[in-house]
Amino acid sequence: MTVKNAFDFYVKSLSSIYETREAENISYWVFEDKIKMNRTAFPIHGNDDIPELKANQLAYSLLRLMQGEPVQYVLGYSYFFGLKLKVSKSVLIPRPETEELVEWILKDSSLENDKKGLRILDIATGSGCIAIALKLADPSFQVVATDLSEKALRIAKENAEECGAQINFIQHDILSEEWNFPFSDFDVIVSNPPYVTDSEKNAMHKNILNFEPPEALFVPDHDPLIFYKSILRFVRTHLTPKGKIFLEINEKFAEEIKKLLIKENFQSIVKKDMDDKYRMICATHVIFED
Structure with missing residues (x-):
């Protein structure tokens, strides 16, 4: 089979579960890999x-993709911050x-003067993407990253090792x-803690529901802010007086999270993402001058 024939077959097959443009992009990514x-x-x-061995690899990858498995899992890698x-x-x-969210931290003007040697904690690090991106952006940063999952x-x-980023990783609930x-x-x-409610599952693509770790995504409907409450309790004893919190959030709960922050004596700014959704919040302690 020629490259063109195989590619056309890939796109046609994937177009049954993805928009055509996305099917093409996925196909290009797999063929490049x-x-x-x-x-x-x-x-x-x-x-x-296409040599037989490569053709077999393409066929196996397509089989997994047609079952809804995200291309990143099929290939075993993703891209983040380059x-x-x-x-x-x-x-x-x-x-x-x-x-x-990473860009916001790096561009925060109030951190500029004291940015060298910043002590940063990334809670629920997952793949380590936030922690690694920050450490590589400024090697003087002292970065600690936590996750409950040993596998994560x-x-x-x-x-971190592959990228040459020196980070302290800790298993922590x-x-x-x-x-x-x-x-x-x-x-x-x-x-970037779990923040999708169980009731929102029906609106999600099956490749997320069936393949991504639910413990890293979902929170119960009766307590959707469970992780933010715990993070703020932790912050009481682990953030410097002039320190900042940066959180990714569910836009549905932006106002409720702001109220939580006010109760903890924080003032906050909510920011929209590229899709015009309130997705990020930054908070600092309210400081009373004598």
């Missing part, structure tokens, strides 16, 4: 025959919206009241 041919080479090499990161079904696939931490550590945490006095605490 499996036969080392990017889209600019297709006009030149489209009539080349970094190639390993992913598995033990971690969420890094999202572009989360890149915006294994992936995060591999990614933010919902536990007995933290016994070995670090304190953080200048920045950042988190």
Whole structure:
């Protein structure tokens, strides 16, 4: 089978479960990974025959994709902030919206003067994408990252090592009241915790529901802010007086999260993401001058 014939078959097949443009992008990504041919080479090499071994790899990948498995899991990696990161079904696939959260931290003007050597904690690190991106953006940052999942931490550590990012990883349950945490006095605490309610599952694509780790996505309808409440309890004893919190949020609960922050004596700014949704919040202690 030629490259063009195989590619056309891929796109036609995937178009039954994805929009055509997305089906094309997924197909290009798989072909670049499996036969080392990017889209600019297709006009030149489209009539080349695909070796049997490569054809079998393409066929197996298509079988998994047609079952709804995300291409990132099929290939075993994703991209975040220009970094190639390993992913598995033990971690969420890094999202572009989360890149915006990292950008917000790096561009925060109030941190500029004291940015060198910032102590940063990333709670619920998953693949380690936030922690690694921040550490590589400024190697002077002292970064600690936590997750409850041992499997997720294994992936995060591999990614950090591969990227050359020196990060302290700790297995830690933010919902536990007995933290016994070995670090304190953080200048920045950042988190992209689970925030999708169980009742929102019906609106989600099956490739998320069937393959991404539910414990990293969902919260109960009766307590949708459970992780934010725990994070704020933790912050009481682990954030410096002038420190900042950066959180990714469910836009449905932006106002409720702001109220939680006010109760903890924080003032906050809510920011929209690229899709015009209130997706991020930054908060600082209200400081009373004498």
